[in-house]
Amino acid sequence: MTLQVQEVPNNSRTARFIMAAKTNDISPGGCIDAKLEGHCIGIHNVDGQYYAVDNICPHVGGILHSGQLMDGVIVCPIHQWKFDVKTGECIWPGKCEIATYPVKVDGDHIFVDINSPSRPIQHNPTRVYHSKAKRRTKR
Ligand code: FES
Secondary structure, eight states: OOOOOEEOOOSOSSOOEEEEEEGGGSOTTOEEEEEETTEEEEEEEETTEEEEEEOBOTTTOBBGGGSEEETTEEEOTTTOOEEETTTOBEEESOSOBOOEEOEEEETTEEEEETTOOSSOOOOOTTSOBOOSOOOBOOO
C-alpha cells in the first residue's frame, strides 16, 4: 500500500507531524509500514491506540511490521527479538531499543512527528531484510 504523505502546519519549533495513515487503514492488532521522508516507520494499533516506531530491527535489519504484535510487544520476524511498542525497549534479549515517535490522531487521520524520535536511528540501511508480507492484520 502506498500512503499519501502530507505535511500539516504546526506551532512547534521542532515537532513536524506528517499525515501517515487513516485510522481505518490499521485494524486493532494490525500494523502498516509508512515511508515518511526517508524514515521507515511502523504504525501499530493496540486496542485503538496508535504507536509509531522505527520499523527496522536494530539486530540485522528485520522489518518489524512483518512480525507479530502480542500484548503490545512486537516480535521481529527474523530472530524473534521483542520490543515494547509503547516505549521501544527491547524486552528480549535486551540492551537495545528502537525509536518511538509521537503520534496524534485528528479525526480519522494519524499523524507522526518525524522530527522527534525518542532516540537516534542507528540501523544500517544496507542490512535490511525485506519480507514478502506487506501488512500484518489481526488473525
Ligand atoms: S533481525 Fe530482528 S531479531 Fe534479528
